Amino acid sequence: MYSLLVADDHPLFRDALHAVISAGLADTQLLEANDLATAIRTIEAHDELDLLLLDLSLPDADGLEGLKTLRDTFPWLPVAIVSAHQERQLVLDAIAMGAVGYIPKSTPREQLLVALTQILQGQLYLPADIMRRPSAQSEPHVDKLPPETSRGRLASLTDKQLDVLDCMAQGMSNKHIARELSIAETTVKTHVSAILRKLEATSRVHAIVIANKQDLGVYLAQRHSS
Amino acid sequence: MYSLLVADDHPLFRDALHAVISAGLADTQLLEANDLATAIRTIEAHDELDLLLLDLSLPDADGLEGLKTLRDTFPWLPVAIVSAHQERQLVLDAIAMGAVGYIPKSTPREQLLVALTQILQGQLYLPADIMRRPSAQSEPHVDKLPPETSRGRLASLTDKQLDVLDCMAQGMSNKHIARELSIAETTVKTHVSAILRKLEATSRVHAIVIANKQDLGVYLAQRHSS
DNA sequence: CGCACCTTCATCCTTTGGTAGGAGACGCCA
DNA sequence: TGGCGTCTCCTACCAAAGGATGAAGGTGCG
Numbered sequence: 001m002y003s004l005l006v007a008d009d010h011p012l013f014r015d016a017l018h019a020v021i022s023a024g025l026a027d028t029q030l031l032e033a034n035d036l037a038t039a040i041r042t043i044e045a046h047d048e049l050d051l052l053l054l055d056l057s058l059p060d061a062d063g064l065e066g067l068k069t070l071r072d073t074f075p076w077l078p079v080a081i082v083s084a085h086q087e088r089q090l091v092l093d094a095i096a097m098g099a100v101g102y103i104p105k106s107t108p109r110e111q112l113l114v115a116l117t118q119i120l121q122g123q124l125y126l127p128a129d130i131m132r133r134p135s136a137q138s139e140p141h142v143d144k145l146p147p148e149t150s151r152g153r154l155a156s157l158t159d160k161q162l163d164v165l166d167c168m169a170q171g172m173s174n175k176h177i178a179r180e181l182s183i184a185e186t187t188v189k190t191h192v193s194a195i196l197r198k199l200e201a202t203s204r205v206h207a208i209v210i211a212n213k214q215d216l217g218v219y220l221a222q223r224h225s226s
Numbered sequence: 227m228y229s230l231l232v233a234d235d236h237p238l239f240r241d242a243l244h245a246v247i248s249a250g251l252a253d254t255q256l257l258e259a260n261d262l263a264t265a266i267r268t269i270e271a272h273d274e275l276d277l278l279l280l281d282l283s284l285p286d287a288d289g290l291e292g293l294k295t296l297r298d299t300f301p302w303l304p305v306a307i308v309s310a311h312q313e314r315q316l317v318l319d320a321i322a323m324g325a326v327g328y329i330p331k332s333t334p335r336e337q338l339l340v341a342l343t344q345i346l347q348g349q350l351y352l353p354a355d356i357m358r359r360p361s362a363q364s365e366p367h368v369d370k371l372p373p374e375t376s377r378g379r380l381a382s383l384t385d386k387q388l389d390v391l392d393c394m395a396q397g398m399s400n401k402h403i404a405r406e407l408s409i410a411e412t413t414v415k416t417h418v419s420a421i422l423r424k425l426e427a428t429s430r431v432h433a434i435v436i437a438n439k440q441d442l443g444v445y446l447a448q449r450h451s452s
Numbered sequence: 453c454g455c456a457c458c459t460t461c462a463t464c465c466t467t468t469g470g471t472a473g474g475a476g477a478c479g480c481c482a
Numbered sequence: 483t484g485g486c487g488t489c490t491c492c493t494a495c496c497a498a499a500g501g502a503t504g505a506a507g508g509t510g511c512g
């Protein structure tokens with residue numbers, strides 16, 4: 001016997017949720033609230049709640065603030081977010097604030113049941129499609145060749161220049177680099193100038209930023225391993 | 227037929243994982259690597275990998291840096307973290323960086339199979355015990371300020387100093403920063419000096435390296451969102 | 453109110469970073 | 483052999499970065 005509370009100001013969605021739950025989750029009591037204030041009163045009156053489904057766009061609590069106050073006030077109550085938003089960062093923030101799950105309103109019925117049972121069993125639920133999308137959504141064969149295209153500018157550097165750039169990226173001064181590589185500081189300067197020209201950077205800091213964007217670490221690891 | 231790659235420098239753990247998988251996941255090819263460099267080479271040689279299990283304490287890639295480079299280089303490859311650490315924030319950071327799961331090394335065998343199958347089916351997996359523990363069991367006042375422990379030195383910076391550091395990390399010169407923030411260049415210098423002192427850096431480049439090691443980006447994102 | 457802290461800006465000075473130009477040594481290749 | 487590129491080093495010169503102070507205005511707190 002589970003007892004859930006749905007805090008959402010859309011009656012249609014509450015009804016839909018009601019239908020899904022009563023069809024798929026036997027023996028479940030479903031309470032409802034259409035704003036945060038009544039939700040809080042309901043929680044205080046029912047101290048045996050198993051889960052709160054919290055909408056993120058309530059009239060009296062927009063965004064994650066409602067979640068925060070609820071977590072602070074009723075730390076014993078698991079809260080799962082229900083929202084129309086689909087931003088990765090929002091999901092992560094919600095979990096970071098103690099939510100035990102994030103259910104997009106676009107979730108199909110069957111998946112919604114999976115999510116609820118998973119959460120009620122003590123697991124977390126995150127929308128896989130959203131969380132995986134930004135990087136792994138396309139088929140694996142498309143973005144398979146990053147080497148010489150993305151590494152465009154890094155590849156134009158000579159071995160010694162890469163050595164120098166590596167030192168630069170670790171925060172060394174020209175003098176340090178000279179000692180490290182056993183060459184004169186003027187030589188280091190020569191290399192640095194060449195690096196800046198090739199990377200089209202305006203300063204050594206800029207060069208390092210560019211190099212990191214182009215995965216200097218991976219590039220160096222690949223060179224050293226081959 | 228799944229094919230997995232385990233990147234972990236502990237042979238014992240690799241063996242244990244091997245045993246669990248061959249016992250519970252039929253038809254699974256398991257590749258192994260004991261550092262990041264060989265892992266990268268293995269990935270390049272096997273473009274049909276379904277999942278990478280990445281340890282967070284590899285000899286040539288400590289912490290989340292390895293995950294970052296892997297996500298940047300092979301965005302098509304799902305990466306799940308395997309780690310002995312049990313900090314909430316670390317788990318969240320890993321997911322934020324594109325990991326599809328986080329498996330503590332203390333996970334019991336049965337649960338490990340659950341996690342792997344869940345991940346291989348396209349879901350995310352997070353350790354419920356860790357994620358629920360800190361906020362749902364202890365009093366609400368304890369975990370309200372996580373900053374100062376993990377982000378040691380960064381937390382000692384003032385708001386303006388963080389602004390300046392952010393600009394620095396993007397490769398701007400003092401003059402640029404002055405224009406960007408609408409303050410005098412001498413003021414920027416003052417801030418930079420304070421930053422170097424607090425981060426115990428010897429130059430602006432060094433400061434940026436240190437800041438990146440302490441996840442400046444994540445830290446700033448958290449501040450701006452709160 | 454005094455006190456601490458942050459932010460702002462200034463001056464003076466030293467060190468570092470970066471450019472320009474030249475030059476010698478080595479290896480590679482047509 | 484001559485040309486090409488890389489690595490090495492040098493002399494200058496100028497711009498940027500950084501340290502050491504001082505000082506003024508603001509905020510917050512006991």
